[in-house]
Amino acid sequence: MATYLSMHIIACMTRQALNELMATLQQAQGITFIRASASQMAGRLLCEFEAPDQDTLLRFLEARNVTYEWIIRVEMSWEGQPRGRVVAQAPSVPAPPEAVTATPEVESGAAAPSAVAFPANATTAVEPAPAGAALEEAGEAAILHILRNLKDESAWQIIQAQRTSRRVVVLLMHDAVLAPPPLDVPMYACAADVQARGISPSLPQLTYDQIVELIFASARVMVW
Numbered sequence: 001m002a003t004y005l006s007m008h009i010i011a012c013m014t015r016q017a018l019n020e021l022m023a024t025l026q027q028a029q030g031i032t033f034i035r036a037s038a039s040q041m042a043g044r045l046l047c048e049f050e051a052p053d054q055d056t057l058l059r060f061l062e063a064r065n066v067t068y069e070w071i072i073r074v075e076m077s078w079e080g081q082p083r084g085r086v087v088a089q090a091p092s093v094p095a096p097p098e099a100v101t102a103t104p105e106v107e108s109g110a111a112a113p114s115a116v117a118f119p120a121n122a123t124t125a126v127e128p129a130p131a132g133a134a135l136e137e138a139g140e141a142a143i144l145h146i147l148r149n150l151k152d153e154s155a156w157q158i159i160q161a162q163r164t165s166r167r168v169v170v171l172l173m174h175d176a177v178l179a180p181p182p183l184d185v186p187m188y189a190c191a192a193d194v195q196a197r198g199i200s201p202s203l204p205q206l207t208y209d210q211i212v213e214l215i216f217a218s219a220r221v222m223v224w
Helices: 015-026 054-063 131-138 153-162 174-178 191-196 208-217
Strands: 002-009 032-039 044-051 070-073 143-147 168-172 187-190 220-223
Touching: 002 054, 015 032, 015 044, 044 054, 054 070, 143 153, 153 168, 168 208, 174 187, 174 191, 187 191, 187 208
Parallel strands: 143 168, 143 220, 168 187
Antiparallel strands: 002 044, 002 070, 032 044
């Protein structure tokens, strides 16, 4: 069995969706799911598998509609020293002359990490906006900025500078939907975040599926 690493885009997946994906991977047959690490800020999921070959792993992912950015076979790996562990050494005692001291072989190992379950977030059904219009606005050469924080001045300054020479599209998520600035660029809001905060913005609202389409239609994505 060979070890493989795979990278996946999870820019708009909720924790509930990630938990469901992990449950699917843990029930895999023919391959072994070892571990996964995710960053919602970066929108990426890194997985580690054991599989007979790469084709077997690809068939497993494609059968479950799990897309990936890249997959590599691990050929070399290194491990660092465990942090926070101090090994006490007993003081040495000189052995009597001609005496032979037998040193027992000691094998130490770190305990396996326990699985961490993320709490599931309740989802609310939303009325989808026309996805085709959003993708048409983005275009193939667009820079998509995904903003999640309220009043992120640094992000808006960069957007203001880029829009004069490039096609820029803005997607507001989380608290960013509360106060969209009056900027003359195509701008959208996450429908689930709008409903969760009980507001009625004038911006077009997109479902998670439409947001994924918008991300793949954009040539470059920046997450703030």
